[in-house]
Amino acid sequence: MRDRIGNIQLQCCSTVNVFNVMYLEGLANWIDTRKFDYIYWNMLHEAYYHSVGTLPDTAKQIAVERLQKANVTQFHRQEFDKIIDFINRGASLDGDILRMKIADVDWRRNQDLRDHHAEFAQSINYGGPA
Helix, strand or coil, X not given: CHHHHCCCCCEEEEEECCCCHHHHHHHHHHHCCCCCCEEEEEECCCCHHHCHHHCCHHHHHHHHHHHHHCCCCHHHHXXXXXXXXXXXXXXXXCCHHHHHHHHHHHHHHCXXXXXXXXXXXXXXXXXXXX
């Protein structure tokens, strides 16, 4: 479409949150296969319990290690370093509210976070829907 019309700019804005922070390397590499004019890595602040800054310390450590080891371009490396800083500056919570909210959604949707985000579920000590 951009090639046909010419005056279109493509943007990719990804909001970093507890559900995708473990998978940002794959997203960054996918973004690089497209021809976006602008790329934004946005930090989720609310709902606060979905913010990577409030993850329990164990989950923060796993997320930070994954971001540090990510094989990404220099642009994404700089952005990942900002995300790591955001994670480390946040006030960690114990994860109780996060687990409760996830369990509620799992119950309503008849699903289990452990089935599709096993590493994240383990990192927050998620036991499944009630």
